[in-house]
Amino acid sequence: MSIIGPRKPLGAHAPSGQALAKTLSWPHLIALGVGAIVGTGIYTLTGVGAERAGPAVILAFAIAGAVCACAALAYAELATMIPAAGSAYTFSYTALGETIAWVVGWSLILEYSLACSTVAVGWSGYLVGWIEAIGIHLPPALLVGPHAGGIINLPAVLVALAVMGMLVAGTRESATLNIILVIIKLVALTVFVAFAAPAFDSANLHPFMPYGFGSTEVEGTKRGVMAAAAIVFFAFYGFDAVATSAEEAKNPGRDLTIGIVGSMVLCTAIYMAVAVAAIGALPFRTLADSPEPLALVLRSLNQPFAAHVIALAAVIALPSVILVMMYGQSRIFFVMARDGLLPQRLATVSKRSGAPTRITILTGISIAAVAGFFRLDEIAELANAGTLIAFIAVGACLMVLRRTAPDAARLFRCPAPYVVGTGAILGCLYLLYSLPVATLVRFAIWNALGLILYFAFSRRASLLRRGDVAV
Secondary structure: OOOOOOOOOOOOEOOOOOOOOOEEOOHHHHHHHHHHHOHHHOOHHHHHHHHHHHHHHHHHHHHHHHHHHHHHHHHHHHHHOOOOOOOHHHHHHHHOOHHHHHHHHHHHHHHHHHHHHHHHHHHHHHHHHHHHHHOOOOOOOOOOHHHOOOOHHHHHHHHHHHHHHHHHHHHHHHHHHHHHHHHHHHHHHHHHHHHHHHHOOOOHHHHOOOOOOOOOEOOOOOEEEEHHHHHHHHHHOOOOHHHHHHHHHHHHHHHHHHHHHHHHHOOOOOOOOHHHHHHHHHOOHHEEEEHHHHHHHHHHOOHHHHHHHHHOOOOOOOHHHHHHHHHHHHHHHHHHHOOOOHHHHOOOOOOOOOOOOHHHHHHHHHHHHHHHHOHHHHHHHHHHHHHHHHHHHHHHHHHHHHHEEEEEEEEOOOOHHHHHHHHHHHHHHHHHHHHHHHHHHHHHHHHHHHHHHHHHHHHHHHOOOOOOOOO
8 A cells, every 4th residue: 555545446336225226228328428518518618619719619629529539438448347436536446546536536526516517607698698588687796796796696506406406306317307408409409500501601710720729828818729629628528427327327338338438429420510510600709709609600690580499498408417417426426425535424325216315415505606606717627627637547547457457347348448548648638738827726726625635534534444345
């Protein structure tokens, strides 16, 4: 045992009474992946990405997707090999040791909490735009946080609490509702492409790369293709939530592979089609200023009804992203508590639904608080930092376990594991470097606080260190 701490053995399982109910099949898992991936990233961050890279935001989506594809393959192998809740945190505990697992888990808490809050803020923008389009005007002080002169973003708070209520009702019920919301989103995006694609104007693609390829500081903001990739990366990482559901999958070997790889392939194709249609139809500077860029494109094309439908679909369907991300967050919290690294009384499973009700309520309240008071771009960038650390760890876990446990059963084998693992690590490191310095400083502070908590409490409370882990 070294500073990286003990490693959880392969085959470790949950204590009696703390196992999550197996209620999900592969359609639920694909819908979880698509539900998390297709959301604020394409509905709202298209504008933010265009502001940072110009028309080359299309290339930024492709780069972020390629990095995520490497991570997705690694996740698929590890999730079917270690079918327990916790995703990157659980993989790291097994392959890299407890201390690194803590850092990854602490980063995942940041990822999921802030991802939920980001989507809640984005949803609020679409709701306000839709309501004002039909002639209803709400008090501005209740629509934005203090950063924009308001008091609280009340719609963002309310949607986070409503999703929390759905998750408390039960995992299977929430996943079934998510399938319906995903279908609404996909239909809406198909409508958008059908209306925007005929208006494609190649002049809108010039200059294609106004800020260059690399991430450089321009007027106090990092710009360039890689700077945009570092933030639109947020749009791709929902498949992590599929891995988090491993313990609740009925047939992990088959269902997790289909869920992770299938949702990633489907969503990359959707993103590229929507990005090309949006950038081709409208100058990027116009998109950059809008909190609802897709609806703006359709209004500019004299398609007010289609714009109204797109905005309404976002209002109805974006909560599916909050649902999946809050689901993932609650499972990370739950597993860390079950391992003793957080207070064990949080690892309580409802006898009625088989879901961790107590931790879900705590998660929902904290997410609602962040959504009510912070800006969308700052939240998304900080969430990305947590995700990038998790993906780096998963790439390392893939390669380490190929060396330390070469004969372990692998229901899905990642092709060229050392190439894929290295690609995930290097790609994520570059995207991490491309984030704003202020974001990296905040992320470092978050992890410093986490390590203080780990060495003050979690290290001594660890069930693995006390020899209290079932195999």
